[in-house]
Amino acid sequence: MTATGRIRRIEDPMDLMSKMEALKEAVDACTHTFRTQFGMELEMDGMPSAPDPEGILYGSSIALTNEKISYQYATVFTESTGEALTRTLFDMDEDEELTMEDMSDGLNEIPNVAAGVWKAQREKSAGEWYQLGLPTFLKGNSWIKYFPRGINAISQKLKGPDGISLQVILIWRYIENAGGTQQMTTSTTEATGINVPAQVLQEAVKAVVDTCSIQMGLELAVDPNPSDPREANVEYGTAIALTAADGGWQLAVMAGKDSCMDLTRAMFAMEPDEEPEMADMADAVGEIANVAAGVLKASRAAAGQAVQLGLPLFMEGGSCIEFFARGIQGMAQTVRGPNDLEAHVVIIWQEG
Helix, strand or coil, X not given: CCCCCCCCCCCCHHHHHHHHHHHXXXXXXXXXXXXXXXXXXXXXXXXXXXXXXXCEEEEEEEEEECCCEEXXXXXXXXXXXXXXXXXXXXXXXXXXXXXXXXXXXXXXXXXXXXXXHHHHHHHHHCCCCCEECCCEXXXXXXXXXXXXXXXXXXXXXXXXHHXXXXXXXXXXXXXXXXXXXXXXXXXXXXXXXXXXXXXXXXXXXXXXXXXXXXXXXXXXXXXXXXXXXXXXCCCEEEEEEEEECXXXXXXXXXXXXXXXXXXXXXXXCCCCCCCCCHHHHHHHHHXXXXXXXXXXXXXXXXXXCCCEECCCEEXXXXXXXXXXXXXXXXXXXXXXXXXXXXXXXXXXXXXX
Protein backbone atom coordinates (compact mmCIF):
# COMPACT_ATOMS: atom_id res chain seq x y z
CA MET A 1 0.00 0.00 0.00
CA THR A 2 1.27 3.45 -0.88
CA ALA A 3 -0.44 6.69 0.18
CA THR A 4 1.86 9.08 -1.59
CA GLY A 5 1.48 12.85 -1.11
CA ARG A 6 1.92 14.86 -4.27
CA ILE A 7 1.73 18.49 -5.36
CA ARG A 8 -1.77 19.08 -6.70
CA ARG A 9 -2.00 20.56 -10.19
CA ILE A 10 -3.65 24.00 -10.16
CA GLU A 11 -6.71 23.50 -12.36
CA ASP A 12 -8.34 26.91 -11.92
CA PRO A 13 -6.76 29.39 -14.41
CA MET A 14 -7.70 32.36 -12.22
CA ASP A 15 -6.12 30.71 -9.19
CA LEU A 16 -2.97 29.98 -11.19
CA MET A 17 -2.83 33.57 -12.41
CA SER A 18 -3.21 34.96 -8.89
CA LYS A 19 -0.49 32.67 -7.55
CA MET A 20 1.85 33.61 -10.39
CA GLU A 21 1.38 37.23 -9.34
CA ALA A 22 1.98 36.27 -5.72
CA LEU A 23 5.17 34.44 -6.75
CA LYS A 24 6.34 37.47 -8.71
CA GLU A 25 5.92 39.62 -5.60
CA ALA A 26 7.69 36.96 -3.51
CA VAL A 27 10.61 37.04 -5.94
CA ASP A 28 10.64 40.85 -5.83
CA ALA A 29 10.78 40.68 -2.03
CA CYS A 30 13.71 38.25 -2.22
CA THR A 31 15.67 40.33 -4.73
CA HIS A 32 15.06 43.41 -2.59
CA THR A 33 16.36 41.53 0.46
CA PHE A 34 19.51 40.45 -1.36
CA ARG A 35 20.08 43.97 -2.62
CA THR A 36 19.83 45.47 0.87
CA GLN A 37 21.37 42.62 2.91
CA PHE A 38 24.15 41.52 0.57
CA GLY A 39 24.51 44.33 -1.96
CA MET A 40 23.85 41.64 -4.57
CA GLU A 41 21.68 41.74 -7.67
CA LEU A 42 19.72 38.61 -8.56
CA GLU A 43 17.99 37.76 -11.81
CA MET A 44 15.43 35.13 -12.73
CA ASP A 45 16.78 31.85 -14.10
CA GLY A 46 14.13 30.35 -16.36
CA MET A 47 10.37 30.31 -15.91
CA PRO A 48 8.30 29.48 -12.80
CA SER A 49 7.84 25.74 -12.26
CA ALA A 50 7.35 23.09 -9.62
CA PRO A 51 10.04 23.18 -6.88
CA ASP A 52 13.22 21.40 -8.01
CA PRO A 53 14.89 19.40 -5.20
CA GLU A 54 17.98 18.61 -7.30
CA GLY A 55 21.17 19.79 -5.57
CA ILE A 56 19.33 21.48 -2.69
CA LEU A 57 20.96 21.01 0.72
CA TYR A 58 19.80 23.97 2.81
CA GLY A 59 16.59 25.91 3.14
CA SER A 60 14.55 28.08 5.42
CA SER A 61 10.81 28.59 5.56
CA ILE A 62 8.36 30.86 7.36
CA ALA A 63 4.59 30.59 7.64
CA LEU A 64 2.18 33.35 6.66
CA THR A 65 -1.44 32.58 7.49
CA ASN A 66 -4.89 34.10 7.66
CA GLU A 67 -8.38 32.65 7.98
CA LYS A 68 -8.61 31.71 4.29
CA ILE A 69 -5.18 30.54 3.17
CA SER A 70 -1.91 29.32 4.64
CA TYR A 71 1.42 29.97 2.91
CA GLN A 72 4.99 28.87 3.46
CA TYR A 73 7.53 31.32 2.03
CA ALA A 74 10.75 29.36 1.50
CA THR A 75 14.19 30.05 0.08
CA VAL A 76 16.38 27.05 -0.74
CA PHE A 77 20.06 26.78 -1.61
CA THR A 78 22.77 24.52 -2.89
CA GLU A 79 25.58 23.76 -0.46
CA SER A 80 28.02 26.23 -2.02
CA THR A 81 25.46 29.04 -2.19
CA GLY A 82 24.29 28.51 1.39
CA GLU A 83 27.84 28.61 2.69
CA ALA A 84 28.81 31.64 0.58
CA LEU A 85 25.77 33.64 1.70
CA THR A 86 26.37 32.82 5.37
CA ARG A 87 30.00 33.91 5.16
CA THR A 88 28.98 37.14 3.44
CA LEU A 89 26.21 37.93 5.92
CA PHE A 90 28.49 37.45 8.94
CA ASP A 91 31.59 38.92 7.23
CA MET A 92 33.53 35.69 7.79
CA ASP A 93 36.89 34.88 6.23
CA GLU A 94 37.10 32.06 3.71
CA ASP A 95 39.21 29.92 6.08
CA GLU A 96 37.04 30.62 9.14
CA GLU A 97 35.15 27.59 10.43
CA LEU A 98 31.49 27.60 9.43
CA THR A 99 29.15 25.84 11.87
CA MET A 100 25.63 24.60 11.27
CA GLU A 101 24.44 27.18 13.82
CA ASP A 102 25.97 29.88 11.61
CA MET A 103 24.15 28.42 8.60
CA SER A 104 20.86 28.36 10.47
CA ASP A 105 21.17 31.94 11.70
CA GLY A 106 22.28 33.24 8.31
CA LEU A 107 19.85 31.41 6.05
CA ASN A 108 16.88 31.91 8.39
CA GLU A 109 17.42 35.65 8.10
CA ILE A 110 16.71 35.67 4.36
CA PRO A 111 13.06 34.50 4.35
CA ASN A 112 12.48 36.22 7.68
CA VAL A 113 13.18 39.58 6.05
CA ALA A 114 11.81 38.75 2.60
CA ALA A 115 8.54 37.34 3.96
CA GLY A 116 8.00 40.57 5.88
CA VAL A 117 8.49 42.56 2.67
CA TRP A 118 6.16 40.19 0.79
CA LYS A 119 3.54 40.47 3.55
CA ALA A 120 3.53 44.25 3.18
CA GLN A 121 3.29 43.96 -0.62
CA ARG A 122 0.31 41.61 -0.40
CA GLU A 123 -1.50 43.99 1.91
CA LYS A 124 -1.17 46.73 -0.71
CA SER A 125 -1.67 44.75 -3.92
CA ALA A 126 -4.26 42.18 -2.87
CA GLY A 127 -5.74 43.48 0.37
CA GLU A 128 -4.55 40.33 2.13
CA TRP A 129 -3.34 40.39 5.74
CA TYR A 130 -1.15 37.65 7.22
CA GLN A 131 0.28 36.56 10.54
CA LEU A 132 3.96 35.62 10.41
CA GLY A 133 5.33 32.43 11.96
CA LEU A 134 8.86 31.55 13.05
CA PRO A 135 11.69 30.89 10.58
CA THR A 136 12.51 27.19 10.35
CA PHE A 137 15.88 25.93 9.13
CA LEU A 138 15.59 22.83 6.94
CA LYS A 139 18.51 20.67 5.89
CA GLY A 140 18.20 18.35 2.92
CA ASN A 141 15.47 18.30 0.30
CA SER A 142 12.97 15.67 1.48
CA TRP A 143 10.51 18.37 2.52
CA ILE A 144 10.45 19.56 -1.13
CA LYS A 145 9.91 16.03 -2.45
CA TYR A 146 7.06 14.99 -0.17
CA PHE A 147 4.20 17.45 0.24
CA PRO A 148 0.95 16.34 1.92
CA ARG A 149 -2.17 15.97 -0.18
CA GLY A 150 -3.93 19.20 -1.14
CA ILE A 151 -0.72 21.24 -0.98
CA ASN A 152 0.19 23.48 -3.91
CA ALA A 153 3.69 24.75 -4.63
CA ILE A 154 5.37 26.93 -7.23
CA SER A 155 8.99 27.99 -7.53
CA GLN A 156 11.20 30.50 -9.29
CA LYS A 157 14.92 29.91 -9.69
CA LEU A 158 17.24 32.90 -9.25
CA LYS A 159 20.91 33.39 -9.98
CA GLY A 160 23.50 35.91 -8.93
CA PRO A 161 27.22 36.60 -9.28
CA ASP A 162 29.94 34.03 -8.52
CA GLY A 163 27.70 31.01 -9.03
CA ILE A 164 25.02 32.04 -6.52
CA SER A 165 21.82 30.07 -7.16
CA LEU A 166 18.62 29.64 -5.18
CA GLN A 167 14.89 29.10 -5.45
CA VAL A 168 12.02 31.11 -4.00
CA ILE A 169 9.19 28.69 -3.25
CA LEU A 170 5.60 29.51 -2.36
CA ILE A 171 3.67 26.62 -0.80
CA TRP A 172 -0.01 27.01 0.04
CA ARG A 173 -3.28 25.40 1.00
CA TYR A 174 -6.73 26.90 1.32
CA ILE A 175 -8.32 26.67 4.75
CA GLU A 176 -11.79 25.17 4.87
CA ASN A 177 -12.55 25.89 8.51
CA ALA A 178 -11.52 29.32 9.80
CA GLY A 179 -10.33 29.59 13.37
CA GLY A 180 -11.45 31.62 16.38
CA THR A 181 -11.16 35.33 17.02
CA GLN A 182 -10.26 35.55 20.70
CA GLN A 183 -7.30 37.64 21.78
CA MET A 184 -4.39 36.39 23.86
CA THR A 185 -4.90 36.45 27.63
CA THR A 186 -2.93 35.07 30.55
CA SER A 187 -5.89 33.24 32.06
CA THR A 188 -4.39 29.80 31.42
CA THR A 189 -1.20 30.65 33.25
CA GLU A 190 -3.05 32.31 36.13
CA ALA A 191 -5.45 29.41 36.48
CA THR A 192 -2.87 26.63 36.41
CA GLY A 193 0.24 28.25 37.77
CA ILE A 194 2.16 26.77 34.82
CA ASN A 195 4.19 29.00 32.52
CA VAL A 196 2.78 29.36 29.03
CA PRO A 197 5.33 27.23 27.09
CA ALA A 198 4.96 24.35 29.57
CA GLN A 199 1.18 24.64 29.30
CA VAL A 200 1.32 24.62 25.50
CA LEU A 201 3.61 21.57 25.56
CA GLN A 202 1.08 19.75 27.76
CA GLU A 203 -1.67 20.67 25.31
CA ALA A 204 0.44 19.55 22.34
CA VAL A 205 1.31 16.20 23.93
CA LYS A 206 -2.33 15.55 24.77
CA ALA A 207 -3.27 16.45 21.19
CA VAL A 208 -0.78 13.95 19.75
CA VAL A 209 -1.74 11.19 22.21
CA ASP A 210 -5.46 11.71 21.52
CA THR A 211 -4.87 11.83 17.76
CA CYS A 212 -2.99 8.52 17.76
CA SER A 213 -5.63 6.91 19.96
CA ILE A 214 -8.62 8.08 17.93
CA GLN A 215 -7.12 7.86 14.45
CA MET A 216 -5.18 4.62 14.81
CA GLY A 217 -6.20 2.96 18.06
CA LEU A 218 -2.58 3.44 19.14
CA GLU A 219 -2.16 4.09 22.85
CA LEU A 220 0.89 6.11 23.88
CA ALA A 221 2.39 6.66 27.33
CA VAL A 222 3.97 10.01 28.19
CA ASP A 223 7.37 10.35 29.87
CA PRO A 224 7.05 12.43 33.05
CA ASN A 225 9.56 15.19 32.32
CA PRO A 226 10.11 17.56 29.38
CA SER A 227 13.52 17.60 27.71
CA ASP A 228 15.69 19.62 25.36
CA PRO A 229 14.54 18.72 21.81
CA ARG A 230 18.11 18.96 20.55
CA GLU A 231 18.94 15.88 22.63
CA ALA A 232 16.30 13.76 20.89
CA ASN A 233 17.56 11.05 18.52
CA VAL A 234 15.34 11.67 15.49
CA GLU A 235 15.56 10.87 11.79
CA TYR A 236 12.20 12.00 10.41
CA GLY A 237 9.29 14.17 11.40
CA THR A 238 6.82 16.89 10.48
CA ALA A 239 6.64 20.47 11.71
CA ILE A 240 3.66 22.81 11.45
CA ALA A 241 3.33 26.46 12.45
CA LEU A 242 0.56 27.92 14.57
CA THR A 243 0.71 31.67 14.03
CA ALA A 244 -0.86 34.36 16.18
CA ALA A 245 -0.99 38.14 16.13
CA ASP A 246 1.44 38.18 19.05
CA GLY A 247 3.78 35.34 18.09
CA GLY A 248 2.63 31.77 17.91
CA TRP A 249 4.25 28.35 18.03
CA GLN A 250 5.83 25.60 15.98
CA LEU A 251 4.66 22.04 16.65
CA ALA A 252 6.82 19.13 15.52
CA VAL A 253 6.32 15.37 15.79
CA MET A 254 9.68 13.62 15.37
CA ALA A 255 11.00 10.07 15.71
CA GLY A 256 13.63 7.61 14.57
CA LYS A 257 13.11 5.63 11.37
CA ASP A 258 11.78 2.47 13.03
CA SER A 259 9.23 4.40 15.09
CA CYS A 260 8.13 6.44 12.07
CA MET A 261 7.61 3.19 10.18
CA ASP A 262 5.55 1.83 13.08
CA LEU A 263 3.40 4.98 13.08
CA THR A 264 2.94 4.65 9.33
CA ARG A 265 1.90 1.01 9.54
CA ALA A 266 -0.63 1.91 12.22
CA MET A 267 -1.99 4.88 10.23
CA PHE A 268 -2.45 2.96 6.97
CA ALA A 269 -3.30 -0.46 8.49
CA MET A 270 -0.23 -2.07 6.92
CA GLU A 271 0.99 -5.56 7.70
CA PRO A 272 3.64 -5.85 10.45
CA ASP A 273 6.31 -6.92 7.95
CA GLU A 274 5.36 -4.35 5.30
CA GLU A 275 8.01 -1.67 4.79
CA PRO A 276 6.56 1.79 4.16
CA GLU A 277 8.08 3.99 1.48
CA MET A 278 9.36 7.45 2.31
CA ALA A 279 6.24 9.03 0.85
CA ASP A 280 4.10 6.85 3.13
CA MET A 281 5.99 8.12 6.18
CA ALA A 282 5.64 11.71 5.00
CA ASP A 283 1.88 11.25 4.71
CA ALA A 284 1.46 9.42 8.01
CA VAL A 285 3.60 11.61 10.26
CA GLY A 286 2.26 14.69 8.47
CA GLU A 287 -1.30 13.59 9.16
CA ILE A 288 -0.57 13.05 12.86
CA ALA A 289 1.02 16.49 13.16
CA ASN A 290 -1.74 18.14 11.12
CA VAL A 291 -4.61 16.67 13.14
CA ALA A 292 -2.82 17.29 16.44
CA ALA A 293 -2.16 20.90 15.42
CA GLY A 294 -5.89 21.35 14.83
CA VAL A 295 -6.58 20.03 18.33
CA LEU A 296 -3.88 22.31 19.75
CA LYS A 297 -5.41 25.25 17.88
CA ALA A 298 -8.72 24.58 19.65
CA SER A 299 -7.08 24.31 23.07
CA ARG A 300 -5.19 27.56 22.44
CA ALA A 301 -8.48 29.26 21.56
CA ALA A 302 -9.99 27.97 24.81
CA ALA A 303 -6.99 29.48 26.64
CA GLY A 304 -7.55 32.83 24.92
CA GLN A 305 -5.00 32.72 22.08
CA ALA A 306 -6.34 32.70 18.52
CA VAL A 307 -3.96 30.92 16.16
CA GLN A 308 -4.02 29.97 12.49
CA LEU A 309 -2.48 26.76 11.18
CA GLY A 310 0.46 26.70 8.81
CA LEU A 311 1.38 23.83 6.51
CA PRO A 312 2.95 20.53 7.59
CA LEU A 313 6.52 20.19 6.33
CA PHE A 314 8.15 16.76 6.30
CA MET A 315 11.76 16.65 7.41
CA GLU A 316 14.52 14.12 7.06
CA GLY A 317 16.83 14.70 10.01
CA GLY A 318 16.26 16.93 12.98
CA SER A 319 17.55 20.23 11.61
CA CYS A 320 14.47 22.23 12.56
CA ILE A 321 14.88 21.27 16.22
CA GLU A 322 18.68 21.16 16.33
CA PHE A 323 19.45 24.67 15.13
CA PHE A 324 17.13 27.35 16.45
CA ALA A 325 17.43 30.91 15.23
CA ARG A 326 18.54 33.42 17.85
CA GLY A 327 15.78 34.12 20.36
CA ILE A 328 14.02 30.83 19.57
CA GLN A 329 13.38 28.35 22.38
CA GLY A 330 12.19 24.75 22.35
CA MET A 331 10.89 22.04 24.65
CA ALA A 332 10.06 18.37 24.01
CA GLN A 333 8.20 15.51 25.62
CA THR A 334 8.74 11.85 24.76
CA VAL A 335 5.80 9.51 24.13
CA ARG A 336 6.14 5.73 23.96
CA GLY A 337 4.12 2.92 22.44
CA PRO A 338 4.29 -0.82 21.72
CA ASN A 339 7.32 -2.48 20.13
CA ASP A 340 9.71 0.17 21.54
CA LEU A 341 7.98 2.98 19.63
CA GLU A 342 9.43 6.30 20.76
CA ALA A 343 8.42 9.71 19.41
CA HIS A 344 9.00 13.27 20.51
CA VAL A 345 6.45 16.07 20.64
CA VAL A 346 8.25 19.38 20.26
CA ILE A 347 7.09 22.97 20.64
CA ILE A 348 9.18 25.93 19.51
CA TRP A 349 8.54 29.56 20.34
CA GLN A 350 10.20 32.96 20.34
CA GLU A 351 11.18 34.77 23.46
CA GLY A 352 10.03 38.35 23.93
